[in-house]
Amino acid sequence: KNEVEQSPQNLTAQEGEFITINCSYSVGISALHWLQQHPGGGIVSLFMLSSGKKKHGRLIATINIQEKHSSLHITASHPRDSAVYICAARKGGSQGNLIFGKGTKLSVKP
Amino acid sequence: DTGVSQNPRHKITKRGQNVTFRCDPISEHNRLYWYRQTLGQGPEFLTYFQNEAQLEKSRLLSDRFSAERPKGSFSTLEIQRTEQGDSAMYLCASSLPPPGLEQFFGPGTRLTVL
Numbered sequence: 001k002n003e004v005e006q007s008p009q010n011l012t013a014q015e016g017e018f019i020t021i022n023c024s025y026s027v028g029i030s031a032l033h034w035l036q037q038h039p040g041g042g043i044v045s046l047f048m049l050s051s052g053k054k055k056h057g058r059l060i061a062t063i064n065i066q067e068k069h070s071s072l073h074i075t076a077s078h079p080r081d082s083a084v085y086i087c088a089a090r091k092g093g094s095q096g097n098l099i100f101g102k103g104t105k106l107s108v109k110p
Numbered sequence: 111d112t113g114v115s116q117n118p119r120h121k122i123t124k125r126g127q128n129v130t131f132r133c134d135p136i137s138e139h140n141r142l143y144w145y146r147q148t149l150g151q152g153p154e155f156l157t158y159f160q161n162e163a164q165l166e167k168s169r170l171l172s173d174r175f176s177a178e179r180p181k182g183s184f185s186t187l188e189i190q191r192t193e194q195g196d197s198a199m200y201l202c203a204s205s206l207p208p209p210g211l212e213q214f215f216g217p218g219t220r221l222t223v224l
Contacts, residue, residue: 043215100152
């Protein structure tokens, strides 16, 4: 069992839908990252959070430390949101290296 | 300096050859990380540097792999005697020291070993 698990693996949505991607982890963490990867490989950091909730535009990330669970929400989804979304955990005590989930491939249809 | 850069973007080589990749981090970032990503999987940690010191290495980093960051700026990752299983995307990221550990990723180098 991976230390970081994401669900679903694949997600297809219609433009405008509200999207939720889930991440569960089994280790103590000091922070959790949400990343976006487009075809061709480039990775963009969306959020780094250790508690509560963060919001950037249409993206919202939440984390529940007690339940070891985080969610990424996309409101009013758009075809340009189509990408792979990756959850990555920085272990407690670790000085920086990340443990990644396998990613959720999101496709938003017009 | 607009971000992390990596060169080359693509590398095709024959099995048994040596390859070297370069990563230039964001200039004020003293931490630099190397990851490897195979198709359909999330990235896996290889190693990281703080300035010129290599502080942690994954067991994935076999003795055919070596990474350096001689002056605490750019870093190189060399793979000797490449094998087909080395085919992957090699990602570099950089960050500020704690507490600013948000990592900024480069575009990656895609390696294909024939």
